[in-house]
Amino acid sequence: MTELLESVKNIAWDACGAIMSIYQDSIEVTAKSDSSPLTQADLAAHRLIVERLSSLAPSWPTLSEESDADEIRNRLSWSIFWLIDPLDGTKEFINRNGEFTVNIALVHEGKPILGVIAAPVLNTMWYGAKDNGAWRQRAGEAAEPIATTAWKPDQVLRVVGSRSHGSDEFERLLKALPPYHLQGVGSSLKFCRIAEGAADCYPRPGSTCEWDTGAAHIILEEAGGAVLQLNTRTLQVEEALQYNQRQSLINPDFIALGAGLAEQWNLPTFLKGANDEST
Ligand SMILES: Nc1ncnc2c1ncn2[C@@H]1O[C@H](COP(=O)(O)O)[C@@H](OP(=O)(O)O)[C@H]1O
């Protein structure tokens, strides 16, 4: 696993290089069929990552946000594959605020077992693999282990949410939380904040795809946290998100949280109903 991680880290970092050469030049934006934005950086990173992973592990297929439908036609029969978002946070990339990442996960039997998230503007990578812990590495520095922090009921809950994709459902969920502080953060960086102990939870009703969460999912689990399906009606957490098990690649509603918070979430006292004391 350690050797595989090093290879994937190198690939993610090289993809960051391809993205940055476009970031520093001019960004051309086109619209995909679902009207979400696409840039030449998404495609350059996609091509580099798919080519390099295919030569690293020729028998493991790749499923990228930018894959053609034909290339992933048989995906439900895959037991192991690479799950890739070549540029997560395209809107943040276009807005040039630095909050975008390259996400690469290895998924086995519906669960992510290795993940790398690279943020070129922040010069940082977060990564982890099953039973190998979670790590953060700043460019030119040694890797350091990271872990979630356990929220206590007398503390303000540090919530992270999308910078660019809010929703009424998200606003409704916030009302069920104890006193909180909300920070908007782009891309998978929200999960990284929880994994390194800088935030407590990230509720996300709707509007994410499996490539937005796969790499972050295993990193957060290895840091002591969890990424759990959330029933937004009852506000109960359910089993962990699963990958490549359904026709749709859109995730169900979920909440990512640090150590111990899933148990707290199920305590009736945790949910206080409409809450107007938020900071
Ligand atoms: N309506 C929608 N349906 C599915 N996924 C959506 C969506 N709106 C946003 N997303 C996903 O949310 C990601 C951005 O996350 P965030 O808002 O947390 O920064 C996008 O990643 P990309 O930028 O890779 O397309 C996209 O995959």
Ligand SMILES: [Mg+2]
């Ligand atoms: Mg993308």
